[in-house]
Amino acid sequence: MAARNTAGPEDGDRGRSREHGRDQDRETPVPQRLLAVATRLFAERGYDRTSVQEIVEAAGVTKGALYHYFGSKDDLLHEVYARMLRLQQQRLDAVAGSDAPVEERLRAAAADVVVTTIENLDDAMIFFRSMHQLSPEKYKQVRAERRRYHERFRALVEEGMRTGVFATATPADLVVDYYFGSVHHLSTWYRADGPLTPHQVADHLADLLLRSLRP
Numbered sequence: 001m002a003a004r005n006t007a008g009p010e011d012g013d014r015g016r017s018r019e020h021g022r023d024q025d026r027e028t029p030v031p032q033r034l035l036a037v038a039t040r041l042f043a044e045r046g047y048d049r050t051s052v053q054e055i056v057e058a059a060g061v062t063k064g065a066l067y068h069y070f071g072s073k074d075d076l077l078h079e080v081y082a083r084m085l086r087l088q089q090q091r092l093d094a095v096a097g098s099d100a101p102v103e104e105r106l107r108a109a110a111a112d113v114v115v116t117t118i119e120n121l122d123d124a125m126i127f128f129r130s131m132h133q134l135s136p137e138k139y140k141q142v143r144a145e146r147r148r149y150h151e152r153f154r155a156l157v158e159e160g161m162r163t164g165v166f167a168t169a170t171p172a173d174l175v176v177d178y179y180f181g182s183v184h185h186l187s188t189w190y191r192a193d194g195p196l197t198p199h200q201v202a203d204h205l206a207d208l209l210l211r212s213l214r215p
Helices: 011-027 030-045 052-059 063-069 073-096 102-119 121-133 136-162 172-184 198-213
Strands: none
Touching: 030 052, 030 063, 030 073, 030 121, 052 063, 052 073, 073 102, 073 121, 073 136, 102 121, 102 136, 102 172, 102 198, 121 136, 136 172, 172 198
16 A cells, blocks of 8 residues: 655645635535534544534534434434445445356455445444444344345355355355454454555455355
8 A cells, every 4th residue: 555645735735725625515415414524423432422413513514404314313323334335235236146157256246345344444333333322223224234235145155055166064154254254343453554455455355255165
């Protein structure tokens, strides 16, 4: 990964950059602005220590605007994770439905879930740290959404097992649970300024999965 640029702009450029940032904030649609602010505050302070008032003040909107788009702070927490899961599901569906050999499809799916998790690491960290604070209804909904993703992923493993491409010694359920345990753990150790890029981590983990399944 490229080293961080430590050279700062001149004072005038810095001021123009801040002003440009404020202009961008004003141009950002309110729902996206609220989600961006909520994600930052939840990551910095924790879900339970962030108030609705702090979110709307940081986003530059009223409480009425927040409640127009999100019924509650609980809805914001749900959407933080749901948007990432929707992206991952769309990409998995595209990969799984392709005509590529099953080993290639599984490897692509395994690598993609790592990259998209790292690219949305705050979302993942917030959710796994705070998911128990969702309402029972929202918690049930998220579990159902995650189960659909895992089942589609598991179907690739099962297809490979049926066709003799993958070993059958370990049940597909355990294979998938083990792999996603590694994915969910990314938010506890991955750092953007570390030695590995998201794609390098994805390649290593996907290779480990495929090696474990070879007959």
